[in-house]
Amino acid sequence: MLAEPCPKDGGIQVRYRGKVYCTSHDDLSSITEGSAVSYDTVVTQMREVILRRLNETTAALATERDPAREDQLVSLASKYFELLQKLPQK
Numbered sequence: 001m002l003a004e005p006c007p008k009d010g011g012i013q014v015r016y017r018g019k020v021y022c023t024s025h026d027d028l029s030s031i032t033e034g035s036a037v038s039y040d041t042v043v044t045q046m047r048e049v050i051l052r053r054l055n056e057t058t059a060a061l062a063t064e065r066d067p068a069r070e071d072q073l074v075s076l077a078s079k080y081f082e083l084l085q086k087l088p089q090k
């Protein structure tokens with residue numbers, strides 16, 4: 001519970017996971033439900049992020065002329081690829 005009342009309606013505010021919520025106007029039930037993250041959701045999200053990054057890295061590699069930078073990009077792509085293969089397949 002925080003000392004400062006809600007600036008909107010003067011309600012009691014609580015801090016939860018780094019965010020401030022008002023007990024009068026914020027729907028607190030959605031916060032507790034939202035805290036349960038499913039493993040599948042994370043894996044799906046991670047796969048999407050890695051694929052996007054891998055795509056960007058490949059595009060950058062195609063136009064890169066500096067050998068040192070090229071080396072960085074190749075090792076980066078290799079890590080992304082490794083990570084992708086570590087993710088559980090559906």
Ligand SMILES: [Zn+2]
Pocket residue numbers: 006007008009010011022023024025026
């Ligand atoms: Zn409020």
